[in-house]
Amino acid sequence: MKRLIVTGGAGFIGSNFIRLALKELEDWKIVNLDALTYAGNLENLTDVEDHERYEFVKADITDPQSLEAVFSRGAEGVIHFAAESHVDRSVLDPTAFVRTNVVGTQNLLNAAMKHGTERFLHVSTDEVYGSLGPEGYFTEETPLAPNSPYSASKAGSDLLVRAAWHTHGFPALITRCSNNYGPYQFPEKLIPLMITNALEDKPLPVYGDGGNVRDWIHVEDHCRALLRVFLAGRPGEVYNIGGNSERTNIQVVEGILGILGKSKDLITYVKDRPGHDRRYAIDSSKIQAELGWRPERNFEEGLEETVRWYVDHPSWWKRVKSGEYLEYYEKQYRERLGG
Numbered sequence: 001m002k003r004l005i006v007t008g009g010a011g012f013i014g015s016n017f018i019r020l021a022l023k024e025l026e027d028w029k030i031v032n033l034d035a036l037t038y039a040g041n042l043e044n045l046t047d048v049e050d051h052e053r054y055e056f057v058k059a060d061i062t063d064p065q066s067l068e069a070v071f072s073r074g075a076e077g078v079i080h081f082a083a084e085s086h087v088d089r090s091v092l093d094p095t096a097f098v099r100t101n102v103v104g105t106q107n108l109l110n111a112a113m114k115h116g117t118e119r120f121l122h123v124s125t126d127e128v129y130g131s132l133g134p135e136g137y138f139t140e141e142t143p144l145a146p147n148s149p150y151s152a153s154k155a156g157s158d159l160l161v162r163a164a165w166h167t168h169g170f171p172a173l174i175t176r177c178s179n180n181y182g183p184y185q186f187p188e189k190l191i192p193l194m195i196t197n198a199l200e201d202k203p204l205p206v207y208g209d210g211g212n213v214r215d216w217i218h219v220e221d222h223c224r225a226l227l228r229v230f231l232a233g234r235p236g237e238v239y240n241i242g243g244n245s246e247r248t249n250i251q252v253v254e255g256i257l258g259i260l261g262k263s264k265d266l267i268t269y270v271k272d273r274p275g276h277d278r279r280y281a282i283d284s285s286k287i288q289a290e291l292g293w294r295p296e297r298n299f300e301e302g303l304e305e306t307v308r309w310y311v312d313h314p315s316w317w318k319r320v321k322s323g324e325y326l327e328y329y330e331k332q333y334r335e336r337l338g339g
Helices: 012-024 063-072 089-093 095-114 148-167 188-200 219-232 249-259 285-291 298-314 313-321 324-336
Strands: 001-008 028-034 052-060 077-080 119-125 173-175 180-181 206-207 213-218 239-240 246-247 266-268
Touching: 001 012, 012 028, 012 077, 012 324, 028 313, 052 213, 063 095, 063 173, 077 095, 077 148, 077 219, 089 095, 089 119, 089 148, 089 219, 095 119, 095 148, 119 219, 148 249, 173 219, 180 219, 180 298, 188 249, 188 298, 213 219, 213 298, 219 239, 239 285, 246 249, 249 266, 298 313
Parallel strands: 001 028, 001 077, 028 052, 077 119, 119 173, 173 239, 180 213, 206 266
Antiparallel strands: 213 246
């Protein structure tokens, strides 16, 4: 049986992808390689943790020896999610972003090339393109122009993956996606933060005038796109993934309040983030034409489903916001080691 290493599989997008992969890739074993930093949560995968084709390995991509131990057992495929990804944290201290996103990605490439990995999919972000004006879209040919330490570190990792293809002929692919939303998203991100704060009747902090525009995609649509690229994408290519759902931040926040029946008085406008990009929008015509993928989730319906998920899972997000989940996964990990 082939082994697919999914880095960062205990995170938001990674855990949703693993759930899909176990359904769709019947001849693959899914190895979840995660360092379990603050954004990694094994509770995201409790429903599949005993699956016969699922394995969890606690390892850090910044540690080459840990990667060697995993890859030496076989790694026909890699899907690389693991990254420091919160822009605000990168503004405060970019060091961890460079270490994980740049150095960690190169370590992963080194291990994959050494052990003959046949498909390597690097999951990136539309933020590497910078900011758009009121018109136009990012295409795969848009020059990279990152504006935050986070997006700069992701652009660096993209270029290392590109170099592995062009220099060594390594079968690597890159995807760049717009903003994700859906279940199991860490509540420092816009949508889960606003939902959970509203449920607790806490202020909803909105940067600047709330007019920053993002193209939103449901995480399940994104995961389906990733599976298509992994299976059928052309090595060396970049594929943009978008949801065709541009909304201003304030539109999203007001939509959440409307679903919950909460007052707009909870909205609190705060000083804008340094270097805050005004607009992102994706042209995903390439992946649609080549691989037949299209987003299926209507944003309003998907947002309502997402809000209801958080309403129905208060124990999950309350443990995350309180930090209790950290104790949970440490306990789970010790038990798995028999200690």
